[in-house]
Amino acid sequence: MKKFFTILIGVMLLGAVAFAAVGCNNSDGDINVYSREDGSGTRSAFTELTGVLAENEDGTETDMTYSGADIFSGTNELRTAVSGDPNGIGYISYGSLSETVKAVSVNGVAPSVETIKNGDYKLARPFNVAYKEGALESNALLADFVAFLGSAEAQAVITGENYVSVVDNAPAYEPAAGLGGELAIGGSSSVYPLMEQLIAKYVELSGVDAADIELSKSDSSGGMRDVGTGTIDLGMASREVKDSEIENGLVPMVIAQDGIAVIVNTANSVDNLTMEQIRQIFTGEVRNWADIA
Numbered sequence: 001m002k003k004f005f006t007i008l009i010g011v012m013l014l015g016a017v018a019f020a021a022v023g024c025n026n027s028d029g030d031i032n033v034y035s036r037e038d039g040s041g042t043r044s045a046f047t048e049l050t051g052v053l054a055e056n057e058d059g060t061e062t063d064m065t066y067s068g069a070d071i072f073s074g075t076n077e078l079r080t081a082v083s084g085d086p087n088g089i090g091y092i093s094y095g096s097l098s099e100t101v102k103a104v105s106v107n108g109v110a111p112s113v114e115t116i117k118n119g120d121y122k123l124a125r126p127f128n129v130a131y132k133e134g135a136l137e138s139n140a141l142l143a144d145f146v147a148f149l150g151s152a153e154a155q156a157v158i159t160g161e162n163y164v165s166v167v168d169n170a171p172a173y174e175p176a177a178g179l180g181g182e183l184a185i186g187g188s189s190s191v192y193p194l195m196e197q198l199i200a201k202y203v204e205l206s207g208v209d210a211a212d213i214e215l216s217k218s219d220s221s222g223g224m225r226d227v228g229t230g231t232i233d234l235g236m237a238s239r240e241v242k243d244s245e246i247e248n249g250l251v252p253m254v255i256a257q258d259g260i261a262v263i264v265n266t267a268n269s270v271d272n273l274t275m276e277q278i279r280q281i282f283t284g285e286v287r288n289w290a291d292i293a
Helices: 002-024 041-050 075-083 113-118 140-149 152-160 192-206 220-229 243-247 275-283
Strands: 032-036 053-055 061-063 070-072 088-093 101-103 124-132 183-187 213-215 234-237 250-265
Touching: 032 041, 032 075, 032 275, 041 088, 041 124, 041 220, 041 250, 041 275, 070 075, 075 088, 075 101, 075 250, 113 250, 124 140, 124 220, 140 152, 140 183, 140 192, 140 234, 140 250, 152 192, 152 250, 183 192, 183 220, 192 213, 192 250, 220 234, 220 250, 243 250
Parallel strands: 032 070, 032 088, 183 213, 183 234
Antiparallel strands: 053 061, 088 250, 101 250, 124 234, 124 250
């Protein structure tokens, strides 16, 4: 009888291990698509680069994002959703990656500062700020902060946060004298974490009171709209600034280059996707992980 129970326990343990293994293998589960909201610069860049944004015969474009996708208005929220869903897939700023999710390679190339900078990793986009034409002449604090963004000290912050510097041989920052007033910055939630660090370094070097700089987040389109209407002084966008926005009097400035990481749950066995597979997943053409060869 003792031998029987020993064998039974062994069989039960093996069954539990097998069940756990099956539970962690989502290769035949439905794909749960997570995307950003309309107006998100990350979504705009992602859909354009992957072909999810389809060009129509008349020259117009249509965002073909899967209608059943769960939509999130922020980077952290989307990342948290994927981290809790073994069948989930989404995309976030490379600089916002954490160990709670896994970034897959795209066309065999893993995202990294090096592959983003040399162009091997194709899902990359600029981080922009923009201000109204003539604003630097009327707002000394804005002018000084913009000068700081192009400095060696700002570039050190950018590279330290796993973004790609776009300025070679940047000059040292020299604070302007007698700075005062207030500065309002807003827009992209993807640029927001980097901007927080840049503001902290600026306050340290310039002596400006941190309370005089207000930082908020919405999305790239909201940031460009708000700076255009004068609601804020400096807008953030995680995409190219549109021609229509420039025609509205905005002056863009690229402050960094960032990759867009395609993320899955850490339990997902998928390590690489082609650009075409990404397009098929995010348009809903492929709905099951078993269809990913």
